[in-house]
Amino acid sequence: MRIDVVSLFPDFIRQSAAVGVVGRAQQRELLQVETWNPRDFAPDRHRTVDGRPFGGGPGMVMLIDPLRAALAAVRQAAPEPVHVIYLSPQGARLTQKRTEALARLPRIALVCGRYEGVDERLLEHEVDEELSIGDYVLSGGELAAAVVIDAVGRLQEGALNDAQSAQQDSFSDGLLDCPHYTRPEHHDAWGGVPEVLLSGDHAAIRRWRRKQSLGRTWLRRPDLLTQRALDDESRTLLDEFRREYARPNGAAGNDRRNKN
Template sequence: MRIDVVTLFPDFMRQCAAVGVVGRAQQRELLQVEAWNPRDYATDNYRTVDGRTCGGGPGMVMLIEPLRAALKVMREAAPEPVHVIYLSPQGARLTQGRVEALAKLPRIALLCGRYEGVDERLLAHEVDEELSIGDYVLSGGELGAAVIIDAVGRLQDGALNDAQSAEQDSFSNGLLDCPHYARPVHDALGDVPEVLLSGDHAAIRRWRLKQSLGRTWLRRPDLLAQRALDAESRALLDEFRREYAREEQAQRPSRQNDAVNDDRNH
């Protein structure tokens, strides 16, 4: 897969893509990341890429011509058709499902805005999709582009040493991931759950699914509302809820005692 990035900070994007799983994917020639600076295609001596917004107001807007020229050269750099994405807080929310779909494309391009954004006319004619990594505003699209490169790059076949790692990620099946533990088994912070040491693969699978369902119920109930649970999942979620209620009940006297002691100390 090839990912092109149109950005005022090409070195930053290259550095982001050179480390970790994505860097390893490039070394294995599973992924190619290229960066293009629109300043290189500006026509004046100052390499100007921005101008004042029409209608007045604060901030500058990235100009059509340098971006259009950079996109043209980028498109011609490789024969594969390219899906152009603009990183914007106004875009659709990036999800694991969208990441998985993008990972199957032969080539995508990420357009990174700065200042007040990009001239709307260029977006209308050159961009296929707008994506947002969250409901907040950053100084530019580079961090969002880095997120997409990492999320898409790690899904390339052979990028991860164990392909099952991606299959078990949060959101891959619509649920949050279960808790994970490593040795030592016993520590001052607690013990590894016994079921994980039992060697009973069916019991381990059941425990992990229950924890995944329970964690989703606690932290992201909206995800559960979007899916229909089978009979096993419903039973495991009910079991988790009962266990959670018992733990909360058991901890309540301790919390009340702590509150009384705090009042006395004050």
């Protein structure tokens, strides 16, 4: 997969995409990240990329022509069709489902705004989709672009050392992930690992993990449960979790801090 990023801060994009899973995906040639600076496409000697907004008001607005020229160069750089995304707090919320869909595309381009944003006409004629990573405002789209690159890049086949890692992530099946434990088996301050995880009974472990995943979703993100139909086993497991949670010292007691 190829991701092109139009940004006034290309060094930030390159550096953030060079580490961890995404960096390894590039080394394995599973992912290609390229950057384009709109200043390189500005027609004047001052490399101007912004102007004052019509109607007055604070701040500056990014100009059409440098961004349009940068996107034209992006489209010409590779033969695959490119899906253009503008990172904006006004866009649709980025979800795991949307991330998985983007990861299946051969190519996307991310446009990073700055200042008060970009000229609306560019969005109307050059952008296919607007995406937001949350209901808050950042100084620019670069951090959001880094999030999209990481979320999409890690889903490329072969990017993760264990393919099941992505399948078991929170949101991958519409639920939050279950708790995880590692060594030591018994901690002096915080006790031991749930016995079922040490039992070697894979069916019991799968059932426990499913129950915890359902329970955590009910406690922390109940809205997710309203968006999906639960099968009989899942309803039974969720009922068990609720009963255990209701006990004074129940098995789900460590999640009490998360329920309002």
